[in-house]
Amino acid sequence: xxxxxxxxxxxDQRKDFLTIPSTLSNWELAYYYTLTQDDIEVIRxxxxxxxxxxxxxxxxxxxxxxxxxSDIKSIPDKVINYVAKQLQIDPNEFKLYSEREQTKHEHxxxxxxxxxxxxxxxxxxxxxxxxxxxxxxENSNALFxxxxxxxxxxxxxxxxxxxTTIERLVWETRRRAEEKVYNxxxxxxxxxxxxxxxxxxxxxxxxxxxxxxxxxxIPGQSSPDAFLKVIERLEYVRLLNLSTEAAENIHSNRLLxxxxxxxxxxxxxxxxxxxxKRYAILVAHLLTLSQDLIDQAIEIHDRQIMIxxxxxxxxxxxxxxxxxxxANRKGVYLDHNDLKILKLIYTQRIVSTSQVHxxxxxxxGMKLDTVQKKLxxxxxxxxxxxxxxxxxxxxxxxxxxTLGSNGIDILISEGVIREEDRxxxxxxxxxxxxxxTIAIQEVAVGCLSMFVNEDRFNIESINPYIHPFFVDSxxxxxxxxxxxxxxxxxxxxxxxxxxETTSEIKQKIRRYVNLSKxxxxxxxxxxxxxxxxxxxxxxxxxxxxSKRVSSLKYSIAEVEGVDVKNLEVYVCQLSRSFLTAxxxxxxxxxxxxxxxxxxxxxxMREYYNHTIxxxxxxxxxxxxxxxxxxFRPDKFKGEYKTxxxxxxxxxxxxxxxxxxxxxINEILKSEQDTRIVGLYDCEQQVIWDVFGKIxxxxxxxxxxxxxxxxxxxxxxxxxxxxxxxxxxxxx
Numbered sequence: 001x002x003x004x005x006x007x008x009x010x011x012d013q014r015k016d017f018l019t020i021p022s023t024l025s026n027w028e029l030a031y032y033y034t035l036t037q038d039d040i041e042v043i044r045x046x047x048x049x050x051x052x053x054x055x056x057x058x059x060x061x062x063x064x065x066x067x068x069x070s071d072i073k074s075i076p077d078k079v080i081n082y083v084a085k086q087l088q089i090d091p092n093e094f095k096l097y098s099e100r101e102q103t104k105h106e107h108x109x110x111x112x113x114x115x116x117x118x119x120x121x122x123x124x125x126x127x128x129x130x131x132x133x134x135x136x137x138e139n140s141n142a143l144f145x146x147x148x149x150x151x152x153x154x155x156x157x158x159x160x161x162x163x164t165t166i167e168r169l170v171w172e173t174r175r176r177a178e179e180k181v182y183n184x185x186x187x188x189x190x191x192x193x194x195x196x197x198x199x200x201x202x203x204x205x206x207x208x209x210x211x212x213x214x215x216x217x218i219p220g221q222s223s224p225d226a227f228l229k230v231i232e233r234l235e236y237v238r239l240l241n242l243s244t245e246a247a248e249n250i251h252s253n254r255l256l257x258x259x260x261x262x263x264x265x266x267x268x269x270x271x272x273x274x275x276x277k278r279y280a281i282l283v284a285h286l287l288t289l290s291q292d293l294i295d296q297a298i299e300i301h302d303r304q305i306m307i308x309x310x311x312x313x314x315x316x317x318x319x320x321x322x323x324x325x326x327a328n329r330k331g332v333y334l335d336h337n338d339l340k341i342l343k344l345i346y347t348q349r350i351v352s353t354s355q356v357h358x359x360x361x362x363x364x365g366m367k368l369d370t371v372q373k374k375l376x377x378x379x380x381x382x383x384x385x386x387x388x389x390x391x392x393x394x395x396x397x398x399x400x401x402t403l404g405s406n407g408i409d410i411l412i413s414e415g416v417i418r419e420e421d422r423x424x425x426x427x428x429x430x431x432x433x434x435x436x437t438i439a440i441q442e443v444a445v446g447c448l449s450m451f452v453n454e455d456r457f458n459i460e461s462i463n464p465y466i467h468p469f470f471v472d473s474x475x476x477x478x479x480x481x482x483x484x485x486x487x488x489x490x491x492x493x494x495x496x497x498x499x500e501t502t503s504e505i506k507q508k509i510r511r512y513v514n515l516s517k518x519x520x521x522x523x524x525x526x527x528x529x530x531x532x533x534x535x536x537x538x539x540x541x542x543x544x545x546s547k548r549v550s551s552l553k554y555s556i557a558e559v560e561g562v563d564v565k566n567l568e569v570y571v572c573q574l575s576r577s578f579l580t581a582x583x584x585x586x587x588x589x590x591x592x593x594x595x596x597x598x599x600x601x602x603x604m605r606e607y608y609n610h611t612i613x614x615x616x617x618x619x620x621x622x623x624x625x626x627x628x629x630x631f632r633p634d635k636f637k638g639e640y641k642t643x644x645x646x647x648x649x650x651x652x653x654x655x656x657x658x659x660x661x662x663x664i665n666e667i668l669k670s671e672q673d674t675r676i677v678g679l680y681d682c683e684q685q686v687i688w689d690v691f692g693k694i695x696x697x698x699x700x701x702x703x704x705x706x707x708x709x710x711x712x713x714x715x716x717x718x719x720x721x722x723x724x725x726x727x728x729x730x731x
Contacts, residue, residue: 056086057075
């Protein structure tokens with residue numbers, strides 16, 4: 001009975017371990033039974049072929065499966081043939097080897113001594129048991145532990161003993177591991193906690209359900225009451241204050257095994273275990289049960305939210321029936337987000353499919369295919385009016401949309417449009433320069449999309465033809481292409497197609513200067529967006545409009561008064577305009593100069609490992625120039641040297657900003673001995689900006705990258721190409 005209690009395998013399982021499978025793959029044959037050159041030299045010392053083959057087979061069996069030839073009842077022909085082929089011996093010779101037992105034992109002893117194999121001993125028992133213990137703590141599965149034991153013995157070149165001996169070793173090791181696991185969960189328990197655990201499995205006097213049975217109850221149908229019941233049970237488990245630290249020291253697999261074991265037992269069944277095992281299984285079960293209760297609570301909560309949302313949608317649909325068109329009140333209805341899209345089409349006058357898509361995507365994650373189907377359906381019910389624009393090339397074009405007659409009715413009912421303004425809306429209006437109009441909305445709609453879910457910002461989209469600016473005491477109109485307004489901040493969008501002359505652009509800037517002077521409490525931004533390939537147009541524009549951007553910056557910088565305090569002018573390509581517009585309205589431009597310079601200095605201090613202090617007006621003296629070496633202008637015999645500039649001036653730049661562009665030119669004209677460090681917030685801004693000519697004594701850097709330890713800067717290779725220079729770390 002004692003031995004049987006330590007037997008972990010059935011007779012069939014035991015037989016499988018002692019049998020070499022006849023279905024070994026070619027890869028397994030090569031892995032386990034390939035002889036080395038040293039093996040062959042030792043084997044050839046035998047006198048006859050059958051002895052050589054038998055000796056080789058014994059070597060292979062010691063390596064895998066690890067038992068001696070006496071323990072292996074049957075060796076597959078595939079193995080004998082594979083070994084014989086390596087020795088160029090007839091496989092049938094092996095039959096002669098089994099005739100003399102004395103020869104087998106002599107060979108076995110010789111192999112053991114030559115290859116360092118050892119017999120299983122009491123010392124081996126302790127070593128293997130010690131190595132197996134961590135695995136037994138993680139996983140108590142008998143088959144897994146037996147395989148780990150066999151692997152460990154093969155690795156240590158221990159000749160495998162009888163299978164029952166291995167089973168006893170695993171049984172004893174597993175028992176020790178169980179005691180360690182049980183004690184890890186049992187010892188931290190206080191007397192009060194043990195008393196509470198006993199109450200869980202005690203049968204009440206009225207023979208009703210035990211506390212443990214109550215904790216295991218399935219919540220039933222999703223409802224607020226079910227949610228409260230789950231929370232009540234969860235609170236009961238948490239009041240036991242079971243230590244999670246003790247559980248963290250146990251492998252998650254083993255803890256899960258204990259928890260599943262506890263879940264299978266009825267409360268009264270725990271009484272048959274020893275105290276440490278009983279409490280350990282209960283603790284593991286309760287910790288897992290606590291997680292299950294949390295999952296149940298979340299699931300019930302989510303279902304209740306879905307029910308409430310469903311009720312809300314139904315109620316909303318009832319309210320929106322007034323916006324349904326078609327026979328039998330079927331067709332199209334508008335939800336809250338749809339009304340926002342319709343309002344966008346009214347406000348912007350005209351929008352393309354792609355512009356509606358990225359506004360809808362920002363609004364609710366709507367896909368392009370969904371937007372196209374929605375607009376097509378709306379068009380069928382005259383909520384919007386669909387137009388197609390061909391750009392000239394065969395097959396190229398896109399749809400754009402204006403407000404339809406039923407769309408006007410909807411917005412009137414929603415209070416967006418006044419009834420008396422209906423006649424002012426021209427549904428049949430033709431747009432003469434569609435490329436220009438769509439480009440305007442590319443910037444405006446892109447900017448509005450960034451604020452679509454930001455209720456804290458009061459963003460207005462203004463049609464300047466309805467609400468123009470007046471300058472020179474109201475004597476002259478100033479009509480931008482579009483206006484985005486936030487409180488007292490006005491973003492004026494100007495689309496440049498290249499058709500306006502330099503004098504016309506300068507005249508427009510002078511009007512903006514006058515407007516800014518007449519309204520000092522307002523902040524005015526002017527964004528010149530140079531049209532490029534980012535939208536389909538009848539005239540083909542290139543992807544790189546750097547020359548046009550730089551030409552505009554030079555022209556605008558020449559206008560007197562353009563640097564008035566409450567006016568900022570930016571020039572960039574259309575593909576980057578809506579991001580620039582967002583930064584301007586969001587207040588990120590102009591940037592915080594002190595913050596940008598300090599970010600750069602933090603990187604410099606880290607690089608040079610000492611404190612850098614600037615003098616007034618952000619200038620560095622000649623001594624500091626040599627210390628910080630802000631640039632490497634030329635090479636001399638493989639080493640870099642610093643040119644003799646008296647002052648380094650750091651100028652915070654912004655991509656496209658005309659003011660900073662003008663400031664650099666003024667510094668270069670007035671201060672001949674000054675080296676300029678153009679400092680942007682990040683490297684991407686350096687790449688985006690355009691100068692259009694070689695600016696001497698100028699290097700460009702991204703402050704954020706220097707702060708993060710990415711030390712590099714840019715010089716001008718040509719008027720429109722930058723050269724990136726990496727500074728090697730000093731340590």
